[in-house]
Amino acid sequence: MILFSSRSVVLSVYYPQIFLILTSGSYLALSSVVALGANIICNKIPGLAPRQRAICQSRPDAIIVIGEGAQMGINECQYQFRYGRWNCSALGERTVFGQELRVGSREAAFTYAITAAGVAHAVTSACSQGNLSNCGCDREKQGYYNQEEGWKWGGCSADVKYGIEFSRRFVDAREIRKNARRLMNLHNNEAGRKALEDRMKLECKCHGVSGSCTTKTCWTTLPKFREIGYILKEKYNDAVHVEVVRANRLRQPTFLKVKKTRSYQKPMETDLVYIERSPNYCEEDSSTGSVGTQGRLCNRTSPHADGCDLLCCGRGYNTHQYTKVWQCNCKFHWCCFVKCNTCSERTEVFTCK
Numbered sequence: 001m002i003l004f005s006s007r008s009v010v011l012s013v014y015y016p017q018i019f020l021i022l023t024s025g026s027y028l029a030l031s032s033v034v035a036l037g038a039n040i041i042c043n044k045i046p047g048l049a050p051r052q053r054a055i056c057q058s059r060p061d062a063i064i065v066i067g068e069g070a071q072m073g074i075n076e077c078q079y080q081f082r083y084g085r086w087n088c089s090a091l092g093e094r095t096v097f098g099q100e101l102r103v104g105s106r107e108a109a110f111t112y113a114i115t116a117a118g119v120a121h122a123v124t125s126a127c128s129q130g131n132l133s134n135c136g137c138d139r140e141k142q143g144y145y146n147q148e149e150g151w152k153w154g155g156c157s158a159d160v161k162y163g164i165e166f167s168r169r170f171v172d173a174r175e176i177r178k179n180a181r182r183l184m185n186l187h188n189n190e191a192g193r194k195a196l197e198d199r200m201k202l203e204c205k206c207h208g209v210s211g212s213c214t215t216k217t218c219w220t221t222l223p224k225f226r227e228i229g230y231i232l233k234e235k236y237n238d239a240v241h242v243e244v245v246r247a248n249r250l251r252q253p254t255f256l257k258v259k260k261t262r263s264y265q266k267p268m269e270t271d272l273v274y275i276e277r278s279p280n281y282c283e284e285d286s287s288t289g290s291v292g293t294q295g296r297l298c299n300r301t302s303p304h305a306d307g308c309d310l311l312c313c314g315r316g317y318n319t320h321q322y323t324k325v326w327q328c329n330c331k332f333h334w335c336c337f338v339k340c341n342t343c344s345e346r347t348e349v350f351t352c353k
């Protein structure tokens with residue numbers, strides 16, 4: 001049984017409606033609430049595509065893990081972009097995956113890749129821990145010998161193929177419109193999952209007297225999600241500008257090619273791709289989803305993106321002064337008391353105008 005309380009934070013952020021239903025039936029185990037009302041709950045989650053709603057109804061246990069995976073992706077996005085003009089927030093429609101960016105920019109590319117990877121990571125991890133029905137450890141890797149390298153698969157290998165397939169079925173199901181953006185989103189979802197798949201690790205353990213390695217067993221484990229965040233951030237920096245090719249009879253977008261090449265060069269499957277240039281994210285603009293940088297904390301002396309010059313887009317900054325007070329120079333007197341001084345320091349923080 002999954003207790004509701006430990007998951008309430010994620011639920012309340014991403015599924016405010018579910019949260020209401022659950023709190024009104026307080027202290028019920030989540031599994032039984034879900035069993036009782038998968039229909040009701042899945043119909044109340046905002047922004048689900050029809051196929052996603054169907055998956056929610058047939059696998060209510062997975063919807064919680066999907067929510068956690070999407071949340072993990074969003075947290076990582078906010079971490080990676082904490083010093084940027086765009087800090088991973090957007091104005092606009094709220095969905096299971098956070099708020100969507102309207103412009104098909106490289107920022108949108110990053111958010112799609114990181115959430116698709118987050119869902120695959122969370123589902124794989126939940127499978128390994130026995131938290132999801134229908135999956136577990138990778139059975140293909142149980143008990144077999146790796147002849148060349150002389151070790152045996154053992155322990156619980158993370159079934160990343162299952163997690164990735166689940167992410168593909170669920171996350172990709174939101175692309176229902178047949179437009180250029182769909183091709184872009186699907187490509188970036190896949191690039192995010194590929195980044196995860198390529199960083200699966202092999203862990204091994206030796207068995208034998210006094211540390212000798214007479215037999216060795218190995219299993220695959222998931223990388224830390226932070227590692228995926230850094231990799232996708234690099235791919236964001238090198239993102240590829242693409243355009244659609246309308247190749248079929250109905251002139252629907254059929255595939256993506258690298259922009260400004262004469263030949264039909266396709267982007268690599270590990271590339272992040274975008275179809276529109278980014279807005280500058282300086283001012284609030286609901287048509288692009290930019291929240292602007294007004295009120296952001298900046299660093300007056302930094303020459304980098306977090307510096308007030310760049311972050312505030314030349315609008316200048318406000319200085320806030322405050323006094324930090326703490327106990328210091330504490331001395332122990334015989335016997336038995338501690339005497340401290342009070343120290344203070346004037347500190348300043350800067351926020352963009």
Ligand SMILES: *[C@@H]1O[C@H](CO)[C@@H](O)[C@H](O)[C@H]1NC(C)=O
Nearest residue numbers: 001002003122125126129131
């Ligand atoms: C699996 O379930 C346990 C107990 O409810 C929980 O502590 C753990 O975080 C879950 N793991 C995942 C990956 O969801």
Ligand SMILES: *[C@@H]1O[C@H](CO)[C@@H](O)[C@H](O)[C@H]1NC(C)=O
Nearest residue numbers: 078087089291293294295296
């Ligand atoms: C991002 O910046 C906006 C606008 O200044 C701010 O309201 C929001 O709290 C920031 N988000 C994060 C995650 O720091």
Ligand SMILES: *[C@@H]1O[C@H](CO)[C@@H](O)[C@H](O)[C@H]1NC(C)=O
Nearest residue numbers: 298299300301302303304307
């Ligand atoms: C501001 O930036 C400077 C130079 O990059 C750095 O040394 C300093 O630690 C930063 N200050 C804060 C509060 O982050």
